[in-house]
Amino acid sequence: MLRDVRIAISVTSEVDKILEKIAEERGVQKSKLVETIVLQWLYERGYVKIYHFNFRDNVISLWDTVLGRIVDLEYKPDKRMLFCNYCKAYVCGHILTAKNHPDIKPKIIKWDIIIDEY
Numbered sequence: 001m002l003r004d005v006r007i008a009i010s011v012t013s014e015v016d017k018i019l020e021k022i023a024e025e026r027g028v029q030k031s032k033l034v035e036t037i038v039l040q041w042l043y044e045r046g047y048v049k050i051y052h053f054n055f056r057d058n059v060i061s062l063w064d065t066v067l068g069r070i071v072d073l074e075y076k077p078d079k080r081m082l083f084c085n086y087c088k089a090y091v092c093g094h095i096l097t098a099k100n101h102p103d104i105k106p107k108i109i110k111w112d113i114i115i116d117e118y
């Protein structure tokens, strides 16, 4: 795992309320939520590549190059969706990138997974 660096940001109280609500729904701290939002932004702009992945049972494991760690995407058959165990979300940069990866896409089609864009 790469070393963590702390940064401070300021947001309006309205933004804070929204972040607080979503963080509570996900069961994560606000700082973790903001980190996953930044990660998704990085993925959407191609700053992060998936170099390695692995399938086992109902889990797709990815190597996240900016986190320097493995991230597991777990298939939830009841919802027919992938759940990211790192972001604690059904929609995140990992899932959105995985769905477009040529080696992962066939698995997503085979599992008949629903990918919510937002």
Ligand SMILES: [Zn+2]
Binding pocket: 071, 084, 085, 086, 087, 088, 092, 093, 094, 095
């Ligand atoms: Zn994720």
